[in-house]
Amino acid sequence: MNTTVEARRNTPPLTPQYFLKLASIVAGFVAVWWAWNRLNMSVLSFFDDLQNVVNLFKRMYPPNFSDTDRIISLTFETLWIALLGTFGAVILSYPLAIGAAANTTKHPIIRFLCRGIITLSRAVPELILAAVFVVAYGPGPFAGILALALHSIGMIGKLFSDSIEEASEASGEAVTSVGATRRQRIRSAVIPQALPSFIATALFRLEINIRGSAVLGLVGAGGIGQLISESLETIQYKPALAAVIVVFFVILIVELVSTSIRQSLIGEAATQQQNKQRGRLSSFINRRDALLNKTAYEKRSISAPWTTERVFRTTAFVSFAVLLFFAISTVNIEWSNTIQNTPKMGTVLRQMFPPSAGGEYSLMIKGLIESLAIAIVSTFLGVLVALPLGVLMARNINVRRFMSFGTRIGVLGLRGIPELIIAVIFVSAMGLGPVPGTLALSVTVAVFASKLFADSLEEVLPAPREAVSAVGASKVQEFFSAVVPQFISPFVSNFFYLLDVFFRSSTVLGIVGGGGIGYLLISSIRVYQFKLTMAIVISVYLIVLIIEWLGLGMRRLFK
Amino acid sequence: MSPHLEVVANESVATITVAALSKRFPNGTLAVDDISFTVPQGQVVGLLGLSGSGKSTLMRLINGLHTPTSGTVNVLGVDVGQAKPADLRDLRRQLGFIFQQFGLVGRATCLENVLIGSLGRLKGPRIGIRTYPKALRVMALERLDRVGLGAQAFQRAETLSGGQMQRVAIARSLMQEPKVLLADEPVASLDPESSNQVLDLISTIAREDGMTVLCSLHQVELAIGRTDRLIGLRDGKIVLDQMTAGINPNVVMDLYRRHGTSDEVREASYA
Structure with missing residues (x-):
């Protein structure tokens, strides 16, 4: 290094990578410019557009909630579609995820097939699936539920199999070492580790599906979206705004509830909180036992104690089961029709090829x-x-x-x-x-x-x-x-x-x-x-x- | 060896004056407890003590990253606790700070990381090496040469070894042309060989440039021969303040001895 500092390069060398980065940024802007012109967008007309939207809202105001019965029944239908669709997706995703995870399935072809199904189910937008199902099964919530269930496999299956793969190998080995079968190992070592993340994923998808089911009505697949599109098409703006407001609040409430449940299930804060509760409870139980003058032997129980955590979990499980039962029994589906129409679905599928x-x-x-x-x-x-x-x-x-x-x-x-x-x-x-x-x-x-x-x-x-x-x-x-x-x-x-x-x-x-x-x-x-x-x-x-x-x-x- | 052999509280050349300084954190921890000392210009001070003895807090009180609960810190004539944000920034420009974790921007090249040291003198934000003036770029190269990493100027900082990263960090603080260098456990994350290299670099540069240095360390043997003076902290208080020359290492080692040897005694002391 005998050159003076002044003579040496003091800017980064111009590597091919540098030019590639520059070129891709330029290409990005060219793409935006091309797309902008293709759509005839113009910054000037933004203000007109904004004015038009404001005018529309003026015509929409005040919202008209007079068709209360219909709003309420369609809101619940929206909820039930999302709930049943998500539940269906969870049921379908569970075996697929086990089949797709490397630590539960060793066979490469089965793994490839399961992964393929999971990837493909995400490929078609749920609204398009719903529209196809409406052709086969007729308009109504069943088409919507089926569409959400099939489409959601893409995300739920992927995230389920990810969390299965994240489960620690050590406990699986321990279970295998006592002579357990593969299924016993999955059930006893893998699933318990992945369960909190399963529930969090399902709830997260439920949030997404509420938003999805709110627009299924646009293609006749049930829910409140129907009311919104009908009202706007017939220029009845005030009931439309009412429906939009209802949608907004329903989504917000479901999100708040689901987010708080998810946060109490996963994450560091959740674990700390649960440990604290456990600590408080065990000291309470100890005190109660001391009060009852129980002997060491009597204190022993062969079932888990009813801690608040267990009470909470059981309550959540029972209320979810009740909700599910209620959803199935109230949602407007004629199950016999559905079964009759299934061959029609086969015909539609066959007509898609080639x-x-x-x-x-x-x-x-x-x-x-x-x-x-x-x-x-x-x-x-x-x-x-x-x-x-x-x-x-x-x-x-x-x-x-x-x-x-x-x-x-x-x-x-x-x-x-x-x-x-x-x-x-x-x-x-x-x-x-x-x-x-x-x-x-x-x-x-x-x-x-x-x-x-x-x-x-x-x-x-x-x-x-x-x-x-x-x-x-x-x-x-x-x-x-x-x-x-x-x-x-x-x-x-x-x-x-x-x-x-x-x-x-x-x-x-x-x-x-x-x-x-x-x-x-x-x-x-x-x-x-x-x-x-x-x-x-x-x-x-x-x-x-x-x-x-x-x-x-x-x-x-x-x- | 070193010309600064006496602990002179000569106010006219004092660089750092700490008086009755205490810092209590919002969680109630009293990290620094009524500390006073003066560091004259050009002195290299080693700060020793267990983890949690208050060394890092003291350093951050000196450059104003923390504000004192009571007492005062005066650095280069600026009352750090009372300084306005703009004055504090001016002061920080003259104080180099070396972190245990280096504080480099991993994705940026070494040269850009060194150039960051000059930000205090520049107005407005900079993105990329080309946005810095040429004179500063040349200066940054010189600083990298000085820490022996001139050849790595255009390598990303994240690709370097720990010792090299700390040397880039030193080059970054040299960009500030600092009068004072604060080094907060600069070698705690490094292997023994890199530790020696980095500390030699710091003490050589300090003596060549006449910088005042406050350097916290864990190992006594690293401090001896490289520092003029040793200050020992325990539970936020000064328990040792001596010139390094002729010091008995065993006296210093006492700093690292717990109050008792058994766990029982240790627990009792924390109760």
Whole structure:
């Protein structure tokens, strides 16, 4: 090293990776620009659009709750569809997850098959499944339940098998070493470890399915969505707003209840809390036993004591069983009809093959491209809004407690409204077309993404931040030097995850007139062109795979 | 060996003056309990004591990351406890701080991590090496050369070994051209060989640049030969304050002896 310091390179060397990163960022912006023009979006018309939405709300106000009976019965139907759909998915996912987990299934072909079923069930949007089931089984909640159950396997099965694989091997070995069979080992060593996470997953999916079942009515598969779409189509805005408000509160309540149960089941705080309760109880039981002057022998019991924890668990289990029984007996399904119609479902399935776009080939391509453009623009716009929101929500960055808490409440409140309901409202306000669809989707992206961003920001390591502030850097400098570099990699993976999720969403916007492939998709089902339906579903899935592959590459590049 | 052999409380050259300093945390722990001492300019002080004896808290009180419950800390003429946020930032620019966990941004290159040391002198945020002025980039390279890592300038910090990371952290604080270097257990996460390297580096640089150093350590043998003065803490109080030259290592080792040897006695002492 005989050159002087001044002569040496003091900027990073221009590696191929550097140019690749630059090129992909440029390509990203070009894609947004292309999609923007394709959809004829314009910043100027945003204000008109906003004005239209405000005007619509003015016409909707005050909400009309006069059709109380119908609102109540449809609300309960929505709840029962979500509950039964989730329960069905859990029942179906349990064996699939055991079959898909590496530590419970050694046979590679069985594992591959189970994994394949789990992945495929996620490929078709639940609304499309519901629309197909409506053709076979007629309109009503059964189609909705079936659609939710089948679609939810994708997530529940995946998460179940993940938590089975996370179970410690040691206890499994111990059970095997006493001479237990494989099934005994699974039942005694694996499932008890995975159970809390199973319940948490099921509850989390229940939250998602409540949102899903609120819009199933748009394709005639039962629930309150029916009321919303009917009222808007017949320009009865006031009852529509009433239904939207009901949906909002039902979702919020289910989320609050489910979140609190989930948090008491998993996580560090939950374990601490349970230990505390256990401690309190055992001291109570000891005192009671001392009072009763029990001998050591009498104190022994061959069944577990009725601790508060056990009482709580049993109560929860019994009330869930009662709820399930109540749901099955009240939901409006004629089971005999359902069984009779099952062969019809077989016919529909057979008509799907071989998949072919037929004469609608160019329409299909156009629709797919429009959906992709909607997904790109709405992800871009949503992320643009979500970045500052995420910073405001992250409790380690925004130390003003009331501000981060306030933003959180606002965002989480909005999260309750399903994107299709926002789309229905925007379409009613601005007219048919991809622009209202894109804007509606952007709102959902923003809400969804800000939570993701806030979570990643809260995972940022504190040590570099402390070191940067110790050199006398300002808060802003600290944010850009110590937080931003740690945030790049999660941002890239979150971005492609969002693109993936919201491309799927953009393919059903057409059901409510929000543009994209959804219109052709739903019409193909309604006119029994099932070969076209299948062709579209397969194409959508291929695009999803491409997005996932692209995301994988980008994650590696920006690691 | 060292020109600073006496503990002189000469106010005119005192760099750090701590008077009746106490810190009680919201959870009730009294981490620092009525401590007073003065460090003259250019002195290298080793701070010894068990984990939880108050060493880290004392360091953070000195650079203002914590505020005192009572008493005062005066560093380079600034009353740290009373300083406004802007004055505190000005002060921190002149105080290098070395952390046990290095505090490097793992994804950033070594050079960028060193450049972060100059943020206190710059206005506005910086993203990436190219956003720093050229003069600073050259200076950062020099600092990396000084800690022997010039060749690793464009390597990501997370790819380095622990000892190398701590040397990058030292280069980062050298960017500040500090008058005082606070090192909070700089070698507690390192293997013996890297520990020796890092401590040699700190003491050499301190003597070459005339820096005042306060360095907390666990091992007595590492402190001897590299420090001018040893201060021992136990339960937040100063229990030893002597010049290093000629010190009896056994006296220092007493710091690390519990009050009793059996568990019973130990428990009694915590009761």
